[in-house]
Amino acid sequence: MPDHIYKKIEIVGSSPNGLEEAVQNALARAKKTVRNMRWFEVTETRGCIDEGKISEWQVTLKIGFTLEE
Amino acid sequence: MPDHIYKKIEIVGSSPNGLEEAVQNALARAKKTVRNMRWFEVTETRGCIDEGKISEWQVTLKIGFTLEE
Amino acid sequence: MPDHIYKKIEIVGSSPNGLEEAVQNALARAKKTVRNMRWFEVTETRGCIDEGKISEWQVTLKIGFTLEE
Amino acid sequence: MPDHIYKKIEIVGSSPNGLEEAVQNALARAKKTVRNMRWFEVTETRGCIDEGKISEWQVTLKIGFTLEE
Amino acid sequence: MPDHIYKKIEIVGSSPNGLEEAVQNALARAKKTVRNMRWFEVTETRGCIDEGKISEWQVTLKIGFTLEE
Amino acid sequence: MPDHIYKKIEIVGSSPNGLEEAVQNALARAKKTVRNMRWFEVTETRGCIDEGKISEWQVTLKIGFTLEE
Amino acid sequence: MPDHIYKKIEIVGSSPNGLEEAVQNALARAKKTVRNMRWFEVTETRGCIDEGKISEWQVTLKIGFTLEE
Amino acid sequence: MPDHIYKKIEIVGSSPNGLEEAVQNALARAKKTVRNMRWFEVTETRGCIDEGKISEWQVTLKIGFTLEE
Amino acid sequence: MPDHIYKKIEIVGSSPNGLEEAVQNALARAKKTVRNMRWFEVTETRGCIDEGKISEWQVTLKIGFTLEE
Amino acid sequence: MPDHIYKKIEIVGSSPNGLEEAVQNALARAKKTVRNMRWFEVTETRGCIDEGKISEWQVTLKIGFTLEE
Amino acid sequence: MPDHIYKKIEIVGSSPNGLEEAVQNALARAKKTVRNMRWFEVTETRGCIDEGKISEWQVTLKIGFTLEE
Amino acid sequence: MPDHIYKKIEIVGSSPNGLEEAVQNALARAKKTVRNMRWFEVTETRGCIDEGKISEWQVTLKIGFTLEE
Numbered sequence: 001m002p003d004h005i006y007k008k009i010e011i012v013g014s015s016p017n018g019l020e021e022a023v024q025n026a027l028a029r030a031k032k033t034v035r036n037m038r039w040f041e042v043t044e045t046r047g048c049i050d051e052g053k054i055s056e057w058q059v060t061l062k063i064g065f066t067l068e069e
Numbered sequence: 070m071p072d073h074i075y076k077k078i079e080i081v082g083s084s085p086n087g088l089e090e091a092v093q094n095a096l097a098r099a100k101k102t103v104r105n106m107r108w109f110e111v112t113e114t115r116g117c118i119d120e121g122k123i124s125e126w127q128v129t130l131k132i133g134f135t136l137e138e
Numbered sequence: 139m140p141d142h143i144y145k146k147i148e149i150v151g152s153s154p155n156g157l158e159e160a161v162q163n164a165l166a167r168a169k170k171t172v173r174n175m176r177w178f179e180v181t182e183t184r185g186c187i188d189e190g191k192i193s194e195w196q197v198t199l200k201i202g203f204t205l206e207e
Numbered sequence: 208m209p210d211h212i213y214k215k216i217e218i219v220g221s222s223p224n225g226l227e228e229a230v231q232n233a234l235a236r237a238k239k240t241v242r243n244m245r246w247f248e249v250t251e252t253r254g255c256i257d258e259g260k261i262s263e264w265q266v267t268l269k270i271g272f273t274l275e276e
Numbered sequence: 277m278p279d280h281i282y283k284k285i286e287i288v289g290s291s292p293n294g295l296e297e298a299v300q301n302a303l304a305r306a307k308k309t310v311r312n313m314r315w316f317e318v319t320e321t322r323g324c325i326d327e328g329k330i331s332e333w334q335v336t337l338k339i340g341f342t343l344e345e
Numbered sequence: 346m347p348d349h350i351y352k353k354i355e356i357v358g359s360s361p362n363g364l365e366e367a368v369q370n371a372l373a374r375a376k377k378t379v380r381n382m383r384w385f386e387v388t389e390t391r392g393c394i395d396e397g398k399i400s401e402w403q404v405t406l407k408i409g410f411t412l413e414e
Numbered sequence: 415m416p417d418h419i420y421k422k423i424e425i426v427g428s429s430p431n432g433l434e435e436a437v438q439n440a441l442a443r444a445k446k447t448v449r450n451m452r453w454f455e456v457t458e459t460r461g462c463i464d465e466g467k468i469s470e471w472q473v474t475l476k477i478g479f480t481l482e483e
Numbered sequence: 484m485p486d487h488i489y490k491k492i493e494i495v496g497s498s499p500n501g502l503e504e505a506v507q508n509a510l511a512r513a514k515k516t517v518r519n520m521r522w523f524e525v526t527e528t529r530g531c532i533d534e535g536k537i538s539e540w541q542v543t544l545k546i547g548f549t550l551e552e
Numbered sequence: 553m554p555d556h557i558y559k560k561i562e563i564v565g566s567s568p569n570g571l572e573e574a575v576q577n578a579l580a581r582a583k584k585t586v587r588n589m590r591w592f593e594v595t596e597t598r599g600c601i602d603e604g605k606i607s608e609w610q611v612t613l614k615i616g617f618t619l620e621e
Numbered sequence: 622m623p624d625h626i627y628k629k630i631e632i633v634g635s636s637p638n639g640l641e642e643a644v645q646n647a648l649a650r651a652k653k654t655v656r657n658m659r660w661f662e663v664t665e666t667r668g669c670i671d672e673g674k675i676s677e678w679q680v681t682l683k684i685g686f687t688l689e690e
Numbered sequence: 691m692p693d694h695i696y697k698k699i700e701i702v703g704s705s706p707n708g709l710e711e712a713v714q715n716a717l718a719r720a721k722k723t724v725r726n727m728r729w730f731e732v733t734e735t736r737g738c739i740d741e742g743k744i745s746e747w748q749v750t751l752k753i754g755f756t757l758e759e
Numbered sequence: 760m761p762d763h764i765y766k767k768i769e770i771v772g773s774s775p776n777g778l779e780e781a782v783q784n785a786l787a788r789a790k791k792t793v794r795n796m797r798w799f800e801v802t803e804t805r806g807c808i809d810e811g812k813i814s815e816w817q818v819t820l821k822i823g824f825t826l827e828e
Binding site for chain 9 (some may be wrong): 691699700701702703704705706712715717746
């Protein structure tokens with residue numbers, strides 16, 4: 001019975017529309033090169049302001065994925 | 070004049086649709102057994118990934134409620 | 139070549155509808171008296187509960203803005 | 208020889224007179240339903256302001272008590 | 277499809293023999309009154325010293341369990 | 346229905362007599378220029394020692410007040 | 415012109431009567447062997463409970479003192 | 484004998500040359516509008532990278548100053 | 553004389569038998585693709601519970617390794 | 622009735638065999654010069670890696686001991 | 691309009707001469723394999739001592755870089 | 760084969776010229792009474808301001824040294 005080993009990487013996703021979309025954008029990009037993603041943890045939420053309005057949400061998340069044998 | 074005393078409990082709510090709904094689901098469940106809930110504090114935001122997409126948001130919150138005399 | 143200097147202030151925004159709107163409300167109010175806002179950092183997310191439902195989201199954020207020369 | 212097992216709960220006590228009394232009030236209320244309380248840890252100290260003066264001290268504490276066999 | 281809701285409680289387990297046994301003792305006691313335990317998180321490791329030797333390991337852990345519908 | 350917006354400022358109060366008086370002194374001074382103060386949060390407690398005795402308690406607190414429309 | 419160098423030590427003071435007295439007791443004891451104490455920082459506040467009442471306040475503080483040349 | 488009351492503000496200074504100069508630049512700018520500055524605390528050190536080299540150090544500091552009576 | 557540069561990665565190891573074996577499993581897996589590992593730092597200890605018993609210990613660690621010139 | 626005063630010191634113990642033995646080694650060494658040790662708190666767990674295996678566990682702990690009158 | 695996605699990696703740079711040079715050395719090494727570096731955040735500053743003097747500064751930093759589409 | 764045991768002490772160094780010199784001054788002073796110093800960790804950076812300029816940098820560091828058998 002193999003014991004699972006995971007790696008965690010740290011990605012910053014962004015979106016002009018909100019923090020949930022920023023997380024989704026981060027995962028969509030990570031998916032291109034990372035397989036077997038299992039979970040994420042939000043570690044920071046921030047954003048840019050332009051003319052007094054939010055121009056970009058920026059969410060830092062850690063993504064855990066299974067390391068293959 | 071009675072001094073208010075509160076208790077805080079820690080609940081993890083989940084939702085496939087977003088973090089706000091995860092919080093609402095947590096409160097809806099807590100409401101069944103807890104009376105006089107006054108406030109909540111988000112302490113952790115994370116989620117599960119399936120096939121490269123978010124299958125479940127998981128939000129940990131502390132809920133404060135008044136202890137009756 | 140001037141070196142940029144910023145000041146950070148701490149604002150709590152609120153909204154009955156969600157945390158993103160709470161952030162937007164905070165910025166809309168800050169905009170009335172603060173110029174050159176550049177970024178924000180969410181430091182706390184909490185809210186009030188009334189009758190078992192969220193009556194108000196409260197989001198604390200730090201806002202960074204450029205100090206003019 | 209039994210090994211001791213404890214549970215920790217989180218209570219917010221309040222008092223108009225000071226933080227020590229807020230802690231005492233929290234314990235007095237907890238005592239009604241919790242037996243074998245052994246120690247407390249202060250985790251947060253805050254309060255309400257009314258007309259520029261402290262109307263209520265609010266102290267959050269964790270209380271540890273022995274779980275009976 | 278129901279969304280899972282969990283509660284987290286904080287327990288301190290102890291053992292004269294080591295920290296892993298302290299965790300196991302905490303779970304064994306919790307199991308008597310809590311159903312559907314899913315995971316634990318170690319938040320503090322400490323212990324008592326008697327005559328210069330460890331007389332008791334004390335491990336604080338949060339235990340997450342599913343709240344039934 | 347207006348959504349409340351608050352600002353938080355950080356003040357250090359001091360007193361030779363104790364930490365509660367240090368908080369009161371901080372609020373008394375803040376009251377001169379800040380209106381609508383609602384709550385405070387203690388973030389640091391320290392003090393000066395002179396001849397082996399406490400010459401001054403110094404308490405850092407954040408004060409939240411309502412921003413008027 | 416000598417540059418000041420300080421050492422910080424960590425002491426836990428206790429008192430049945432309150433946290434300020436616990437700090438004072440810690441300093442009174444430290445004074446017996448430490449010279450040139452300059453400041454203290456409270457890092458933890460806790461206590462023992464006996465029969466549902468506080469039997470002892472325990473305050474951990476760091477004490478800074480000047481190292482002589 | 485007046486008890487000292489201080490206010491703390493948060494400033495981000497920058498410099499292409501190093502972190503100490505970034506702190507000095509922050510103080511030089513703050514000095515234009517703030518009197519009686521007493522101490523600073525560094526809370527964050529970061530910077531921008533351009534073409535693989537540091538183009539700007541950015542140091543966040545809290546500045547404490549005496550509030551006049 | 554070359555100055556050493558290290559990279560740190562974050563790995564989660566697991567084991568049904570204990571936390572030390574979970575760390576060893578993480579290192580055994582990392583060793584397959586990472587050379588020159590020098591040290592590790594445990595950042596989180598948690599686990600899964602099945603039928604009231606620990607089914608898997610999960611230990612998050614940072615691993616530092618030398619980057620070759 | 623004397624109020625207990627404690628001092629806390631910070632020791633790093635090491636062992637090739639595991640973290641519990643590293644703690645025991647730290648206590649065994651401390652015992653040579655420190656009397657009346659009462660409790661310990663683990664604050665950091667790390668270790669050295671040699672040839673892809675753990676060559677040494679290093680555990681930092683704070684040790685509390687009673688200061689004699 | 692593409693939304694920017696960044697990855698953050700953790701590097702420890704060292705230098706016998708000071709912490710700024712340690713950061714520069716970390717970036718110079720990272721530049722060999724990482725493109726589009728945008729910012730860094732210092733998370734830890736430490737060093738080695740030999741014969742009572744600093745033989746090496748060691749600075750841990752997170753480096754953020756743009757992930758290409 | 761002896762297992763190494765270390766002690767960590769906390770020292771505040773100061774210098775009018777910069778933070779690196781403050782660290783060096785702390786070590787130079789510690790060297791007078793402490794042997795076998797191995798590493799240091801910076802835990803706090805702050806300073807005094809006089810007439811709007813830095814009069815003294817103050818750096819708190821932990822120093823680890825080997826305890827002899």
